[in-house]
Amino acid sequence: MIQDNGFTRRNLLSALAVAPALASVPALAETPRRGGRIRVAGISSSNSDTLDPARGNLSTDFVRHFMFYSGLMQYDSRLLARPALAEAMDSTDYQTWRIRLRRGVTFHDGGPLTSADVVYSLLRHKNPATASSVISIAEQFAEVRATGRYEVIIRLAAPNVDLPVILCDSHFLIIRNGTRSFRTANGTGPYICKEFSPGVRSISVRNPNYWKPGRPYLDEIEFFGISDEQARVNALLAGDVQLIGSVGHLSIPRVRASARHAIHATKSGNFTDLVMQQSSPISGNPDFVLAMKYLFDRKLINRALLSNLGSIANDHPIPAFNPYAANDLPQRQFDLDRARYHLKRSGFEGLRIPVYASPAADGSVDMASVLQEYAHRINLKLAVNRVPSDGYWSTHWKKHPLTFSNINPRPTADIIFTLFMKSDSSQNESGWKNKRFDQMLLEARGSQSEERRRLLYGDMQEMVRNHCGLVIPVFLNLTDGFDRRLRGLGSIPTGGLMGYSFAEYVWWAG
Amino acid sequence: MSTSSPTSYTNSLTLFILRRIGVTIATLLLVSLIVFVITGLLPGDAAQEAMGQAATPEAVAALRASLGLDQPAPVRYVRWLTGLFSGDLGLSLTMNAPVSEAIGSRLWKSLTLSSLAAAFAIPLALGIGTVAAACRDRAADRALSFVTLIMVAIPEFLVATIAVVIFSVQLGWLPSMVLLPDKPSALEFLRAYAMPVMTLSFVVIAQMARMTRAAMIEQLSKPYVEMARLKGIGTQRIMLWHVLPNAAGPIAVAVAFSMSTLLGSTIIVETIFNYPGLASLMVNAVTGRDTPLLQACSMIFAGAYLLLLLGADIIAILSNPRLRAN
Numbered sequence: 001m002i003q004d005n006g007f008t009r010r011n012l013l014s015a016l017a018v019a020p021a022l023a024s025v026p027a028l029a030e031t032p033r034r035g036g037r038i039r040v041a042g043i044s045s046s047n048s049d050t051l052d053p054a055r056g057n058l059s060t061d062f063v064r065h066f067m068f069y070s071g072l073m074q075y076d077s078r079l080l081a082r083p084a085l086a087e088a089m090d091s092t093d094y095q096t097w098r099i100r101l102r103r104g105v106t107f108h109d110g111g112p113l114t115s116a117d118v119v120y121s122l123l124r125h126k127n128p129a130t131a132s133s134v135i136s137i138a139e140q141f142a143e144v145r146a147t148g149r150y151e152v153i154i155r156l157a158a159p160n161v162d163l164p165v166i167l168c169d170s171h172f173l174i175i176r177n178g179t180r181s182f183r184t185a186n187g188t189g190p191y192i193c194k195e196f197s198p199g200v201r202s203i204s205v206r207n208p209n210y211w212k213p214g215r216p217y218l219d220e221i222e223f224f225g226i227s228d229e230q231a232r233v234n235a236l237l238a239g240d241v242q243l244i245g246s247v248g249h250l251s252i253p254r255v256r257a258s259a260r261h262a263i264h265a266t267k268s269g270n271f272t273d274l275v276m277q278q279s280s281p282i283s284g285n286p287d288f289v290l291a292m293k294y295l296f297d298r299k300l301i302n303r304a305l306l307s308n309l310g311s312i313a314n315d316h317p318i319p320a321f322n323p324y325a326a327n328d329l330p331q332r333q334f335d336l337d338r339a340r341y342h343l344k345r346s347g348f349e350g351l352r353i354p355v356y357a358s359p360a361a362d363g364s365v366d367m368a369s370v371l372q373e374y375a376h377r378i379n380l381k382l383a384v385n386r387v388p389s390d391g392y393w394s395t396h397w398k399k400h401p402l403t404f405s406n407i408n409p410r411p412t413a414d415i416i417f418t419l420f421m422k423s424d425s426s427q428n429e430s431g432w433k434n435k436r437f438d439q440m441l442l443e444a445r446g447s448q449s450e451e452r453r454r455l456l457y458g459d460m461q462e463m464v465r466n467h468c469g470l471v472i473p474v475f476l477n478l479t480d481g482f483d484r485r486l487r488g489l490g491s492i493p494t495g496g497l498m499g500y501s502f503a504e505y506v507w508w509a510g
Numbered sequence: 511m512s513t514s515s516p517t518s519y520t521n522s523l524t525l526f527i528l529r530r531i532g533v534t535i536a537t538l539l540l541v542s543l544i545v546f547v548i549t550g551l552l553p554g555d556a557a558q559e560a561m562g563q564a565a566t567p568e569a570v571a572a573l574r575a576s577l578g579l580d581q582p583a584p585v586r587y588v589r590w591l592t593g594l595f596s597g598d599l600g601l602s603l604t605m606n607a608p609v610s611e612a613i614g615s616r617l618w619k620s621l622t623l624s625s626l627a628a629a630f631a632i633p634l635a636l637g638i639g640t641v642a643a644a645c646r647d648r649a650a651d652r653a654l655s656f657v658t659l660i661m662v663a664i665p666e667f668l669v670a671t672i673a674v675v676i677f678s679v680q681l682g683w684l685p686s687m688v689l690l691p692d693k694p695s696a697l698e699f700l701r702a703y704a705m706p707v708m709t710l711s712f713v714v715i716a717q718m719a720r721m722t723r724a725a726m727i728e729q730l731s732k733p734y735v736e737m738a739r740l741k742g743i744g745t746q747r748i749m750l751w752h753v754l755p756n757a758a759g760p761i762a763v764a765v766a767f768s769m770s771t772l773l774g775s776t777i778i779v780e781t782i783f784n785y786p787g788l789a790s791l792m793v794n795a796v797t798g799r800d801t802p803l804l805q806a807c808s809m810i811f812a813g814a815y816l817l818l819l820l821g822a823d824i825i826a827i828l829s830n831p832r833l834r835a836n
Contacts, residue, residue, distance in 0.1 A: 047794040048604040057562050128572035135569050198605050200786040231782050238678035238686040394554035426566045
């Protein structure tokens with residue numbers, strides 16, 4: 001049973017913000033002030049900017065969705081699910097969930113929030129015509145029905161403890177029953193959409209009837225994307241925008257040098273990895289895979305490419321702050337001798353093989369160059385093919401024996417494993433198929449015992465670390481730059497700009 | 511000599527213009543066909559690009575069907591063409607809105623920026639070129655040549671970024687992007703557009719000035735100039751009233767080419783100054799494989815280029831009495 005004191009079975013975690021400036025929970029000495037108009041620049045903007053939560057693809061979309069819509073549950077800084085539009089959500093077997101909706105919530109057009117809106121919002125993800133980005137997760141919903149004006153039952157195909165956390169995702173935000181057109185956004189969120197031009201900007205104004213009393217604080221937010229990182233930082237330092245996402249590590253000293261600005265850094269589960277296709281005889285050879293795993297100089301990558309702002313990873317996708325992180329697994333070190341030994345054993349010494357990298361996978365081009373240098377020392381000729389970001393995911397990702405990829409943070413271990421390592425997932429990067437892993441995944445998803453879950457996830461991390469065809473050297477961090485007069489910016493490790501939901505937390509002290 | 515009465519001259523000029531417009535329309539249709547074919551050759555389509563990493567085969571297929579991309583290519587092109595002739599530019603595949611709506615405000619913004627840049631650059635370039643030609647081989651000419659050569663050589667994105675760092679970040683005189691309130695005052699307008707216009711003008715001023723200088727120097731070696739000097743007419747009057755009209759043809763062509771370079775450079779300015787114009791719309795259309803939007807944008811750019819050339823040719827004809835007679 002989850003109520004307002006959070007999901008009590010999980011361990012408490014320490015605050016995730018790296019920068020000493022701001023705590024993750026805004027319980028500060030300063031009281032938030034109402035008013036103020038700010039401009040925020042995200043990292044990208046395209047013609048396909050959308051106000052449909054199901055179709056959100058870029059961070060720009062997620063920010064807008066959290067401004068205009070609310071969800072059944074909401075992340076807190078420790079990635080636990082807190083009640084939002086759902087006042088309570090409980091289940092005895094983790095397969096059938098009963099949701100009790102908050103009463104008195106209204107959409108921006110004045111209509112009340114009822115169970116019909118929730119049923120519509122959740123079921124539309126299963127319809128292929130919606131083209132939802134989370135259609136594979138929605139397959140778990142066997143049945144969603146309203147059992148009252150303010151009550152919904154969700155029956156899953158199999159037990160899943162993490163359903164409340166899944167429902168915090170921006171794709172599952174609640175829209176009005178029957179909405180088909182997304183020229184504007186009609187939601188229950190903290191801001192009302194005053195203007196929206198895809199690829200240009202959006203203007204949000206405070207929702208006076210927001211269901212959280214006293215929030216939000218700002219009067220208006222103008223939000224757009226500046227894709228050129230230098231231009232984005234310049235805009236912040238010139239005072240034209242008050243908050244930006246994704247400050248490159250080379251620009252961090254510039255922002256810190258400005259008296260009026262500061263950096264907010266958050267550790268995250270975002271990583272760039274080397275993907276070795278298991279179907280190819282070369283990259284599928286277990287010794288070759290191990291050789292590559294030992295070939296990565298993780299400390300160098302963290303120091304030279306990330307200015308030591310990342311966290312060393314251990315070839316599995318679970319970051320250290322996740323409650324199920326197996327931090328006792330021995331850390332794989334850079335070891336040229338072992339790499340040389342495994343390469344010899346694989347029989348591919350002296351081989352010439354291309355590896356594909358692209359700016360679409362953050363930092364992959366530099367990592368590939370470093371890798372090429374070390375590969376040369378063990379008599380492996382890696383040819384780095386730097387390809388443009390345009391069309392990388394449809395043209396090159398997974399299509400060659402060696403490619404680089406970048407995976408955005410996901411809130412739970414189950415989601416990461418399901419999307420990227422489960423045998424039948426279309427996003428399974430390396431084509432690694434392990435029946436035992438799949439069984440463990442399903443068992444952990446529905447397990448009633450916390451200890452059992454911990455054991456299973458620990459073993460799964462070990463399996464991925466040792467056998468999966470991925471090399472995950474470091475976890476990247478998220479850095480935002482902001483004007484010091486903007487207060488209340490915290491961390492939610494699913495993404496930058498406070499997990500894209502900064503809009504309802506920040507206030508202007510200027 | 512053929513008859514050079516006013517009516518026959520107007521007739522032949524009108525005929526010339528009409529023929530050129532006909533050629534222009536044919537060229538635009540050819541451009542749309544080429545863009546369609548090339549976009550089709552690029553890997554991926556609008557449905558795949560829209561879903562990105564989250565693309566599952568079923569979801570992509572469903573999206574493809576709803577966008578009409580499951581039809582064969584010739585069918586899609588003919589359908590678009592029939593729509594075009596009835597005035598409908600089609601539906602944008604990425605923006606879920608009619609193409610005309612998507613282009614609407616951005617075309618206006620691009621025109622504003624280009625016109626401002628042209629209004630700033632052309633008089634300045636002509637002035638520099640004229641002064642350089644008049645002071646040929648003396649100190650002023652050498653200095654201007656040197657400066658314009660450097661201006662041509664520096665890439666625009668470097669100019670733009672340095673300008674932003676100096677004028678916006680360090681000095682705080684100008685905004686780092688074009689942010690205008692709904693009803694801007696004249697000063698706000700000028701401040702916002704100052705750096706984008708200067709960046710765009712940087713290279714084209716240099717090009718036009720050098721070509722103006724060359725055209726005028728060619729005229730200055732003609733006998734009628736020597737005759738005018740012997741008659742005692744001052745240099746300023748010679749340059750403005752005798753040489754400039756005769757050099758108008760080549761100068762107009764140089765201006766037309768420079769203006770088309772300017773159209774191409776707008777993408778850099780739009781990226782750095784976050785200016786929502788037609789060029790960035792077009793680049794996004796390529797990335798998103800949004801064929802109808804891309805075709806419309808390409809035709810607009812090609813049309814603008816052809817119109818500039820037509821204008822230059824008309825000026826060349828009007829300024830040269832010998833061409834007028836035919």
